Amino acid sequence: MAQATLSRKNQIVVPREAREALDVKAGDKLMVVVRGDVVIVLQKPKSHQKAISGLARSRYPAGYLRRERRSWD
Numbered sequence: 001m002a003q004a005t006l007s008r009k010n011q012i013v014v015p016r017e018a019r020e021a022l023d024v025k026a027g028d029k030l031m032v033v034v035r036g037d038v039v040i041v042l043q044k045p046k047s048h049q050k051a052i053s054g055l056a057r058s059r060y061p062a063g064y065l066r067r068e069r070r071s072w073d
Helices: 016-022 048-052 064-071
Strands: 030-035 038-043
Touching (some): 016 038
Antiparallel strands (some): 030 038
């Protein structure tokens, strides 16, 4: 765990430990996600399509969606 201090200009320096974990350098874009009182900093993906690719596939067993859609007819 690392500590960061908010400056008078409302800026923070991302600690080295976090920069290395995210593999980011000066000028790279970061995403900041706010969930209630929790803030998450993520490396901005180069391609959002690639970042979310396959997320839904792993949640359903093979053939499940096809069977569900057939049941609607």
